[in-house]
Amino acid sequence: MTAAQTSAGPGAAVLADVPRFAPHMRLSFDKARSRWVVLGPERLFVPDEIAAEILRRCDGTTSVAAIVDALAADYDAAHGEIAGDVVALIGELRERGVLVS
Amino acid sequence: MIAPSSSPPPPLALLAEVTHRCPMRCVYCSNPLELVAASGELEEADWLRVLSEAAELGILQVHFSGGEPLARQDLPRLIAHAAREGLYTNLITSGIGLDAALGCRLADAGLEHVQLSVQDTEATGVDRIGGFQGALAHKRRAADAIAAAGLAMTLNAVIHRGNAERIDAFVSLALALGARRLEVAHVQYYGWGLINRAWLMPTIDQLRAVSARVEAARAQHKGALVIDYVIPDYYARLPKSCMGGWGRRFMVVDPAGRALPCHAATTIPDLHFTNVRDASIAETWEHAPAFNAFRGTAWMAEPCRSCDRRELDWGGCRCQALALTGDAAATDPACHKSPHHRAMVELATREASAPPAAAAGDVTYRGSRRRRPRPPAAATSRKAEETCSGF
Numbered sequence: 001m002t003a004a005q006t007s008a009g010p011g012a013a014v015l016a017d018v019p020r021f022a023p024h025m026r027l028s029f030d031k032a033r034s035r036w037v038v039l040g041p042e043r044l045f046v047p048d049e050i051a052a053e054i055l056r057r058c059d060g061t062t063s064v065a066a067i068v069d070a071l072a073a074d075y076d077a078a079h080g081e082i083a084g085d086v087v088a089l090i091g092e093l094r095e096r097g098v099l100v101s
Numbered sequence: 102m103i104a105p106s107s108s109p110p111p112p113l114a115l116l117a118e119v120t121h122r123c124p125m126r127c128v129y130c131s132n133p134l135e136l137v138a139a140s141g142e143l144e145e146a147d148w149l150r151v152l153s154e155a156a157e158l159g160i161l162q163v164h165f166s167g168g169e170p171l172a173r174q175d176l177p178r179l180i181a182h183a184a185r186e187g188l189y190t191n192l193i194t195s196g197i198g199l200d201a202a203l204g205c206r207l208a209d210a211g212l213e214h215v216q217l218s219v220q221d222t223e224a225t226g227v228d229r230i231g232g233f234q235g236a237l238a239h240k241r242r243a244a245d246a247i248a249a250a251g252l253a254m255t256l257n258a259v260i261h262r263g264n265a266e267r268i269d270a271f272v273s274l275a276l277a278l279g280a281r282r283l284e285v286a287h288v289q290y291y292g293w294g295l296i297n298r299a300w301l302m303p304t305i306d307q308l309r310a311v312s313a314r315v316e317a318a319r320a321q322h323k324g325a326l327v328i329d330y331v332i333p334d335y336y337a338r339l340p341k342s343c344m345g346g347w348g349r350r351f352m353v354v355d356p357a358g359r360a361l362p363c364h365a366a367t368t369i370p371d372l373h374f375t376n377v378r379d380a381s382i383a384e385t386w387e388h389a390p391a392f393n394a395f396r397g398t399a400w401m402a403e404p405c406r407s408c409d410r411r412e413l414d415w416g417g418c419r420c421q422a423l424a425l426t427g428d429a430a431a432t433d434p435a436c437h438k439s440p441h442h443r444a445m446v447e448l449a450t451r452e453a454s455a456p457p458a459a460a461a462g463d464v465t466y467r468g469s470r471r472r473r474p475r476p477p478a479a480a481t482s483r484k485a486e487e488t489c490s491g492f
């Protein structure tokens with residue numbers, strides 16, 4: 001489905017993708033437990049801190065490349081490393097039906 | 102029955118059983134045998150308050166179920182309120198009465214997901230289970246309305262002896278109707294399903310075949326269709342973690358406003374249920390005796406008490422333990438460590454091997470007996486009991 005599943009590095013096509021949540025999935029802040037959660041029918045994922053940072057930016061207008069740029073700036077980290085994480089996570093969540101693009 | 106000392110973590114989901122009214126009369130309906138009459142249902146204002154209190158307590162998802170939730174005219178307003186409170190909203194429906202206009206109203210209200218139930222892939226099978234003529238055509242129209250409104254849909258396929266051969270057809274139907282998810286769930290034997298068990302129980306060979314078809318379909322449609330699968334407890338080796346543990350994840354509010362730890366909890370004698378008309382959701386969750394009765398592990402006897410799975414499955418289902426052993430605090434007989442396990446498997450094997458016609462005369466449609474006494478005028482409107490033949 002995406003380059004993330006077939007190669008380790010992000011391909012240009014993936015970086016140009018604009019991920020958004022599938023219509024029945026939603027990222028939500030769980031005030032009672034002070035954490036982000038992904039809500040869907042009969043399921044609930046609790047993303048870790050980095051995953052939550054990525055998912056908060058999956059708004060249907062921001063490209064994968066722009067998400068990588070933003071995170072690299074925020075975390076003062078190497079572009080390549082961040083890009084690998086972002087592409088892997090987005091690929092996995094697409095396969096699980098959480099994200100579409 | 103010792104109450105936990107610290108306050109329990111808040112529940113994740115509310116099952117809002119807004120009505121027991123339903124145009125269908127499924128022989129496996131999990132509603133209680135004593136159905137709540139329309140006149141006994143909570144008012145809209147009560148539901149609005151319940152939804153707000155649920156969100157306040159930390160509940161994240163609300164499942165509107167029933168009965169047929171669409172039987173309530175105020176359902177779009179309840180959904181809109183839940184959405185405003187930030188709750189994830191899911192509608193569990195038979196699809197009867199869901200036309201394009203209503204689909205749009207539900208989507209506009211903020212509904213996020215619909216679970217549409219199908220009793221069979223063949224029209225006659227659907228009618229036979231649901232006691233309603235032409236139901237499959239209604240469901241197809243409902244699926245179209247759901248798709249046209251842009252709502253995401255899961256198809257709920259309920260599996261029993263009479264339709265276990267049609268797993269591939271259910272998968273094709275799910276794809277044709279535009280579902281992203283298919284739930285293949287064997288009948289669970291509560292409520293009307295328990296009294297009709299002999300008519301519904303699959304054979305062990307059917308169960309194996311269904312499991313194999315589900316595996317094959319999962320592989321074949323990976324990425325296009327997510328398939329969730331629930332096996333019947335009677336042939337299991339370990340119990341399921343019923344409701345994710347008693348008083349841990351779910352609160353059910355029934356049409357009359359009773360707050361229940363699971364939808365079959367009213368079958369357990371001596372449990373006292375508070376009503377949302379009298380007590381808040383938070384108070385009920387923390388202090389209601391019914392929620393504390395089987396919360397945690399302190400109530401357990403052996404073999405659960407010393408078992409290393411006790412915090413994984415929480416001893417299984419209390420209502421099933423009661424139904425099959427007479428003791429709600431016993432280990433769920435679905436567990437191989439229960440002294441009643443063998444008897445449970447033997448019962449299933451015996452019932453499943455009976456020729457279908459022999460049991461058919463005993464089938465009881467939901468709502469067709471053990472009704473609350475009704476005034477004589479109303480009682481003449483429907484036959485007391487109907488039987489089903491040719492199954």
Ligand code: SF4
Nearest residue numbers: 123125127130168195
């Ligand atoms: S199981 Fe059948 S009768 Fe029961 S609520 Fe669902 S559609 Fe109605």
Ligand code: SF4
Nearest residue numbers: 405408410411416436
């Ligand atoms: S003994 Fe009790 S806790 Fe252990 S697996 Fe069986 S039901 Fe679960």
